[in-house]
Amino acid sequence: MGGADGLNTAASMTGPRLLTRAALPVDTAALARCLIGKLLVRALPEGVATGRIVETEAYVVGDAAGHAYRGETPRNRSLFLERGHAYVYVAYGRSDMLNVSSEEAGVGAGVLIRALEPLEGVPLMQSNRGVERVRELTRGPGRLCAALRIDRRLDGIDLCREGSLWLGDDAHASDDIGESVRIGISKDVDRALRFYVRSSPFVSGPTSLNR
DNA sequence: AGTGCGATTGACT
DNA sequence: GTCAATCGCACTA
Numbered sequence: 001m002g003g004a005d006g007l008n009t010a011a012s013m014t015g016p017r018l019l020t021r022a023a024l025p026v027d028t029a030a031l032a033r034c035l036i037g038k039l040l041v042r043a044l045p046e047g048v049a050t051g052r053i054v055e056t057e058a059y060v061v062g063d064a065a066g067h068a069y070r071g072e073t074p075r076n077r078s079l080f081l082e083r084g085h086a087y088v089y090v091a092y093g094r095s096d097m098l099n100v101s102s103e104e105a106g107v108g109a110g111v112l113i114r115a116l117e118p119l120e121g122v123p124l125m126q127s128n129r130g131v132e133r134v135r136e137l138t139r140g141p142g143r144l145c146a147a148l149r150i151d152r153r154l155d156g157i158d159l160c161r162e163g164s165l166w167l168g169d170d171a172h173a174s175d176d177i178g179e180s181v182r183i184g185i186s187k188d189v190d191r192a193l194r195f196y197v198r199s200s201p202f203v204s205g206p207t208s209l210n211r
Numbered sequence: 212a213g214t215g216c217g218a219t220t221g222a223c224t
Numbered sequence: 225g226t227c228a229a230t231c232g233c234a235c236t237a
Contacts (some may be wrong), residue, residue: 057218065218075233093231095219112218142219184218 016041016050016168021084021160023169028102028109031083032058033195035100035111036177039119039168042148049124049148051116051138052170055196055203057182059099061109064187068108077156079108084160084167088145088152095142096151100159100167114141114183114194117202140204175199180209 016039025031035053042049059066067076067089078087079101087099087110099110116138118125125137125147138144145151150165159167176198181189183205196203196210203210 059218067218070234073234089218090232092217092219092229094229097218099218114218140219182218186217 015048016170018162019160019167019169021082024083024102024160026083026104028060028111029058029193031100031102032056032111032193033177035113035167036195036197037170037172037175039170040113040116040144040148041162041166041168042121042150043164044124044149046127047121047124049121049128050119050168051144051148052119052172053113053115054117054200055113055115055194055205057112057114057195058102058193059110059112060193061103061107063109063191063193065182065185065189066109068110072108076108079110080106081156084158086154086157086159086165088150088155090152091142096145097141098145098150098154112141113144115139115196115200115202115204116144116147117200118147135201139202178210180205183209 025034035056038053040051068079072080078085081101082105083102085101089097091097098113101110103109118137128149129137129147138147154165178196178198179192180194182194
């Protein structure tokens with residue numbers, strides 16, 4: 001597609017534009033904030049499911065709550081990939097969690113994707129989740145992975161390449177972004193490293209954290 | 212080889 | 225609001 005085609009209507013066949021690695025800040029907290037409003041695109045045999053990222057958490061370098069804190073292991077090695085790669089793990093034996101690696105290669109840190117606003121492929125997400133209510137589809141890190149059928153087979157993939165799972169850019173810049181402490185951790189509990197869209201009904205967490 | 216623990220969710224009072 | 229399910233993995237021995 002040529003750059004001369006400036007208009008891009010909703011009816012256009014043109015999908016989301018890839019979010020390039022160069023557009024990602026080389027800093028975990030900055031990346032967590034940057035990813036708010038961006039798109040997550042999942043290509044499945046049945047079709048495409050897309051959501052807008054409305055909640056993230058940063059697990060920064062030297063963070064006792066982060067999985068990379070004690071160094072590289074077989075499970076967390078994807079956190080040490082160059083920024084923009086997927087780190088997927090299973091929490092509590094039942095929920096898959098999606099993170100975006102966030103620093104230079106060899107440095108372990110990441111951004112947890114905690115909630116999406118469903119955009120495209122809602123019926124597919126409903127089918128994957130076994131839930132009808134759109135508001136509950138992708139509200140929470142485990143739920144969004146179930147909705148997009150994300151599991152550890154996607155661990156380590158490059159999210160800055162159009163493939164089975166990738167990040168899309170979006171012009172949606174002017175949302176009011178809130179900050180709070182992170183949810184569900186027991187170490188480094190006081191740091192304000194959670195970011196969310198204040199006006200979004202799709203964010204997770206208690207209302208007390210979403211003001 | 213055994214143990215303890217979660218970056219959660221869904222069911223229930 | 226409370227609470228138990230559930231299992232991969234890191235850690236100890």
